Amino acid sequence: MKIIEGGVTAPKGFMAASVAAGIKYENREDMAMIYSEAPCTSYGVYTKNIVKAAPVVFDKKVTDSDNSVRAVVVNAGIANACTGKKGMEYCEMEALAVAESLMLSPKSILLCSTGVIGKQLPMDKIVAGIKKMSHNLHEGTEAGTKASKAIMTTDTVNKEVAVSFEIDGHTVTMGGMSKGSGMIHPDMCTMLGFVTTDCAISKEMLKKALTTDVEDTFNMISVDGDTSTNDSLIVLANATAGNPIIDSEGENFNKFLEALHYINETLAKKMAADGEGATALLEVKVFNALTKEQAKILAKSVACSSLVKTAVYGHDANWGRIMCALGYSGADFKPEDVTIHYESEFGKILVCEKGSDVDFSEEDATKILSSEAVTFLIDLNMGSAEATAWGCDLTHEYVSINADYRS
């Protein structure tokens, strides 16, 4: 597997467009379109929040069916969540507008929205944006990057990644983009994520790959513990790479899974690092647990603790808060067997051994915690399972952003 330039337009046959539709933001693009020249096998995982945005309900119907997908349209600024029947009608209207502009079946269209909850979409602006983008689709890195910027809300950086790998002498490419910075605590997957590939793969195997991998990647990040109404991660595979179709487990499926895992983990970590107001990516690795499930619960509990997150912000080696968050996680373990190290590019330091304090240099610990990427290594000394969760620090800026987001 090779890491390459680009994002959703890296695989063969995918084009993208973006436009400043004036939905909420000024002086920037706020709508994006992904288009595939060939019909795509698709699968999507969506928020488990009972309050589901209209486009989530709309898309799930499509990606659960055998319909081919040809285009995805995304808008930033308004989430089309808590919008009742009108919100669903607007989805139908939007899909019709895309279908007409691109001469496709309305059943081959996916829609995503992100932004404020409880407001209706300005359909005149949405439809005008769709028409403009339909005439402005482009191949290549630049179009993909512009699309990844157009879907941002409070994100401070755009997020994309691409890889290529070989299957039976055919080069297969996979690319992805995502957005998300607040209300990030994915349950099935995250805010908005898109993965494209020219790989030929059956729907069944695509579903298997996505649902398995998302549990170790997007579902292991948290910015603020709030599971959004709009979480969607969609994979489109247009089968133009020429590889023999992947329709069962085996070596080729594993190659596909390796690539998908790299794309998902990279986008998930980018999202955690760009958490609203964050100054540091927090990586929590739990080792030597009895089961993977237990390791995941413990790692997430630490990554989600407000007190752990503020201590990281303050570069304060307050390891007692890590023990506390492990303790209330709901997973069973022996506090008196736990060992904790902090690690970053500035070094590694032991701060807790057998559940109690050890002598360590506060100065060294503060230095290690002042990195932009801090790792906690938590050894349970029980079994051999492990898991990693990602989060970020909790800062003054997070409060500033969210005390005044809507207005």
Added chain:
Amino acid sequence: MKIIEGGVTAPKGFMAASVAAGIKYENREDMAMIYSEAPCTSYGVYTKNIVKAAPVVFDKKVTDSDNSVRAVVVNAGIANACTGKKGMEYCEMEALAVAESLMLSPKSILLCSTGVIGKQLPMDKIVAGIKKMSHNLHEGTEAGTKASKAIMTTDTVNKEVAVSFEIDGHTVTMGGMSKGSGMIHPDMCTMLGFVTTDCAISKEMLKKALTTDVEDTFNMISVDGDTSTNDSLIVLANATAGNPIIDSEGENFNKFLEALHYINETLAKKMAADGEGATALLEVKVFNALTKEQAKILAKSVACSSLVKTAVYGHDANWGRIMCALGYSGADFKPEDVTIHYESEFGKILVCEKGSDVDFSEEDATKILSSEAVTFLIDLNMGSAEATAWGCDLTHEYVSINADYRS
């Protein structure tokens, strides 16, 4: 039932003392003692965190047994949590010191600690403090108030309350004090809470009253979602009021329960309102739920949401975040049936009807949200059960306090 002045020293036969032992804080008292002239029936509820502080383990043994309790000693500054065998040995030493000073059995002593996790108690200072307090026990309001101040950590106000009521012509008095401001998300009960009463009541009925009531009071507040290692709520009943002993359900037990509920709810709300950095108490009332359990889960989910809490701080009527937090709570309901009002001393306003937006005055909503006590009224339109949770806003000051707590 009558609300009266005072706290833990309001009931007959209870005395208190406090001292500046120099454990962590300068220029203030940081140890307190509650003493009962008569043996007390006691019961305690403690943190469910797997990582339990040494005094929690110590006290649970005593209050689960048939031992009478005569004295409680509390220190602020160091939590005696994650301190291994030495931490337990220090508890034994501390109880012995109290027993010697007051000429009591060491089995009649309770100990509580609150503060930094992972540090050992300075036993010389602790023992010196105990000796001083033993010679300085006083009846009356002033001693109780000083004790309630001595147990504060990041609290900005001391918390106490007292009531009296009649049982068969005898006046029974009940008082309480508590501390807690951060790491507040009680699971069984909260940081440190103490309730004293001169009521005669059997251990069995005391246990029943406390375990039932704590579920609707202390277990319904949250400051930051972090369940502490030291949560303890202890009730002492010294039977000096002269009432016929309450040893079964009935009118007298209900009077006791009413008083205990008032004490617990008042202390719990004071704690939420004094949450670290808080500018407002947030009260979340969920009505017309199918079951009380469902109403509690939904109310707590809203009160714990970082995004709801920052919106309250910003006085921003971002009701979509309330819908979102209801949706990911894990409780089932119909989003399209939900109605939400904001209420405070400045008025009441409808912001969401049948799960969708309604026209409302942003100006009026902002005014209502600028109160020091804001209530969300959430009508599920499903059944007739209800529950209330209490929290506070999430502010810049919360981040400042916790980015630099230890140092």
